[in-house]
Amino acid sequence: MSDSALxxxxxxxxxxxxxxxxxxxxxxxxxxxxALTWHSFRSSFGIGRGVKGKIIPVLAFVAICxxxxxxxxxxxxxxxxLFGYDVYVPSxxxxxxxxxxxxxxxxxxxxxxxxxxxPLYFCRPLRRGDYPLAKYLALTSALLLLIEIxxxxxxxxxxxSAKSGGAVWDQTRALIPGLxxxxxxxxxxxxxxxxxxxxxxxxxxxxxxxxxSCVLTxxxxxxxxxxxxGTTATSTGARIAGLxxxxxxxxxxxxxxxxxxxxGLVANPGRYGPLYGLLAVxxxxxxxGGLAARYRKVSQS
Amino acid sequence: xxxxxxxxxxxxxxxxxxxxxxxxxxxxxxVDFAPGVTGLVGANGAGKSTLIKILLGLIRPTKGQxxxxxxxxxxxxxxIRSLLGYMPEHDxxxxxxTATEFVTHLGRxxxxxxxxxxxxxxxxxxxxxxxxxxxxxxxxxxxxxxQRVKLAQALVGAPRLLLLDEPxxxxxxxxxxxxxxLIARIGAEFGISIVVASHLLGEIERICxxxxxIDGGRLLRADTITSFTQVxxxxxxxxxxxxxxxxxELAARGLAATTQARTLLVPLGGDDTYDVVRDCVAxxxxxLCRLEQRRHQVEELFRDEELDxxxxxxx
Numbered sequence: 001m002s003d004s005a006l007x008x009x010x011x012x013x014x015x016x017x018x019x020x021x022x023x024x025x026x027x028x029x030x031x032x033x034x035a036l037t038w039h040s041f042r043s044s045f046g047i048g049r050g051v052k053g054k055i056i057p058v059l060a061f062v063a064i065c066x067x068x069x070x071x072x073x074x075x076x077x078x079x080x081x082l083f084g085y086d087v088y089v090p091s092x093x094x095x096x097x098x099x100x101x102x103x104x105x106x107x108x109x110x111x112x113x114x115x116x117x118x119p120l121y122f123c124r125p126l127r128r129g130d131y132p133l134a135k136y137l138a139l140t141s142a143l144l145l146l147i148e149i150x151x152x153x154x155x156x157x158x159x160x161s162a163k164s165g166g167a168v169w170d171q172t173r174a175l176i177p178g179l180x181x182x183x184x185x186x187x188x189x190x191x192x193x194x195x196x197x198x199x200x201x202x203x204x205x206x207x208x209x210x211x212x213s214c215v216l217t218x219x220x221x222x223x224x225x226x227x228x229x230g231t232t233a234t235s236t237g238a239r240i241a242g243l244x245x246x247x248x249x250x251x252x253x254x255x256x257x258x259x260x261x262x263x264g265l266v267a268n269p270g271r272y273g274p275l276y277g278l279l280a281v282x283x284x285x286x287x288x289g290g291l292a293a294r295y296r297k298v299s300q301s
Numbered sequence: 302x303x304x305x306x307x308x309x310x311x312x313x314x315x316x317x318x319x320x321x322x323x324x325x326x327x328x329x330x331x332v333d334f335a336p337g338v339t340g341l342v343g344a345n346g347a348g349k350s351t352l353i354k355i356l357l358g359l360i361r362p363t364k365g366q367x368x369x370x371x372x373x374x375x376x377x378x379x380x381i382r383s384l385l386g387y388m389p390e391h392d393x394x395x396x397x398x399t400a401t402e403f404v405t406h407l408g409r410x411x412x413x414x415x416x417x418x419x420x421x422x423x424x425x426x427x428x429x430x431x432x433x434x435x436x437x438x439x440x441x442x443x444x445x446x447x448q449r450v451k452l453a454q455a456l457v458g459a460p461r462l463l464l465l466d467e468p469x470x471x472x473x474x475x476x477x478x479x480x481x482x483l484i485a486r487i488g489a490e491f492g493i494s495i496v497v498a499s500h501l502l503g504e505i506e507r508i509c510x511x512x513x514x515i516d517g518g519r520l521l522r523a524d525t526i527t528s529f530t531q532v533x534x535x536x537x538x539x540x541x542x543x544x545x546x547x548x549x550e551l552a553a554r555g556l557a558a559t560t561q562a563r564t565l566l567v568p569l570g571g572d573d574t575y576d577v578v579r580d581c582v583a584x585x586x587x588x589l590c591r592l593e594q595r596r597h598q599v600e601e602l603f604r605d606e607e608l609d610x611x612x613x614x615x616x
Contacts, residue, residue, distance in 0.1 A: 018490070019424075019487075019490060019491040019492075020424070021459050021491075021492075022413070022417060022421060022459035023459075024414070024417060025414065026383060026411075026412035026413065027409075027412040027413070027414065029379065031412075032409070032410055032412055035409040035410065036409075036410060039406055039409070048398070048402060049397060049398075050397060053397075111395060112395075115392070115393065115394060115395040115396070116389075116391055116392060116393045117393055117394070117395060119387070119389045119393060120387075120389070120393055120407055120410075120454060121410060122357075122359055123357050123382055123385065123387035123389075124382055124383075124407070124410045124411050124412075124458070125379040125380075125382045125383040125411070125412055126379075126382075126410065127379070
């Protein structure tokens with residue numbers, strides 16, 4: 001064959017098919033929200049982004065799953081399960097959730113603010129609240145995976161070595177409230193992370209705002225709990241000391257709802273339990289309201 | 302305003318927008334946009350962007366009504382937005398994704414099924430002239446390429462009407478020409494109506510069939526571009542030298558010429574006016590370099606405004 005047939009097509013060869021319109025079916029608003037949620041969910045793990053975007057999600061997963069793997073192996077060699085499904089490794093979970101949130105909540109919202117992409121969303125068939133809704137659903141799902149997967153690893157590892165059906169049933173009964181606590185964490189922490197991250201389009205600032213808010217409030221609550229005699233104390237001060245950070249509020253709700261008060265982050269809230277529940281709901285409502293208000297303002301500017 | 306035969310793509314009736322601060326951006330604007338390429342011209346702050354936002358259903362008018370493709374902007378915002386493509390004036394592209402990914406994603410948000418979104422993203426990018434580059438990160442693009450991506454994302458949803466806000470912003474002269482040719486081609490070959498908002502009259506004139514001029518939120522004039530540039534009953538005469546002599550000579554022969562820069566403007570009575578001018582020039586032996594019937598210029602609309610040579614407002 002001649003050289004020309006073997007060489008790649010010249011840059012000028014364009015097969016112009018002409019413009020074609022599209023008259024086929026279009027997705028409804030619900031499906032568009034689903035598409036945006038799926039896209040955001042993927043990007044919260046750095047999928048569709050460069051290698052840099054995947055580092056923190058991967059490290060977070062490795063860090064939080066490691067104890068579950070180790071314990072599952074230990075169980076297979078005849079040892080007992082060390083970590084509870086409802087508290088898991090409390091300080092590790094706080095640290096990993098904080099890091100994941102501080103890194104990935106800005107990825108979902110600050111990025112679009114920074115690049116001024118929002119007008120491109122709002123000029124499409126979405127309503128004002130749909131964008132923050134999709135982002136919230138995406139981040140909640142991502143956190144849910146991050147928190148629940150180690151529990152499932154622990155559970156599967158444990159029942160793999162179970163001697164009887166009764167033991168499997170016991171494990172399953174213990175797992176279910178654990179999954180419920182994980183859901184609670186994901187629902188509240190995603191709202192907090194997003195509303196804080198959406199305050200600014202500067203990625204570094206919003207990461208800082210999320211991280212500092214989570215860490216400082218947590219340290220404040222821990223110090224208060226320590227100064228009131230630790231997690232075993234029963235004074236009023238100790239019982240309400242956990243009300244100052246979202247993580248300790250969540251743990252207070254867990255104990256109030258019947259979780260084991262011997263393990264975890266806070267002292268048994270006792271009769272102040274409903275206060276923890278109420279505060280969790282108020283915090284969630286405030287964050288979601290703030291998020292909606294934030295995007296109502298953005299779409300007009 | 303003359304009504305056109307095909308139904309208007311955009312109709313506004315006494316459209317008024319007063320912002321909370323008390324700024325009146327639109328002041329009783331009533332205008333129809335005919336199908337085709339329409340220029341929306343006005344100085345910065347004339348109300349162009351406010352009009353576009355109302356048409357997109359992003360802000361509500363204080364008073365009056367706006368319809369796009371027969372749908373009311375206030376009640377059918379979503380329906381309208383599914384038929385519109387919008388290219389904003391400012392930068393709106395993320396740097397860390399490829400053009401293909403970004404335009405495909407926005408195609409999905411426009412309501413296209415996944416495979417259709419992919420196909421249309423590839424086609425839109427091809428139509429705006431991005432071929433292999435479309436697999437590169439947008440952050441590596443030149444300004445001209447970014448403008449093309451902005452146009453492609455407006456096209457991806459298969460719109461029936463495009464709203465382009467200052468599409469030549471930030472482009473060099475060659476880039477401007479390429480972008481304008483692209484817009485003209487989309488209007489002519491793709492069968493999509495286009496509204497181009499711009500403060501650059503010269504550009505608008507080149508590609509538009511119609512012109513809507515607004516100023517201070519009010520309609521200045523809306524008409525076809527040809528009616529803006531009709532021939533006038535004025536003859537423009539330019540000579541290398543002796544402008545004053547020629548003016549005096551013409552006055553002596555009964556023609557009251559006025560000067561505009563180095564050009565003499567002679568009222569055109571009939572064919573014999575040409576003869577009189579020729580005779581005057583010949584009698585004075587002046588080097589004649591231009592003799593033509595003058596056309597109205599779009600800029601005349603804005604004579605009161607401060608316009609520089611290229612038809613750009615000095616604001």
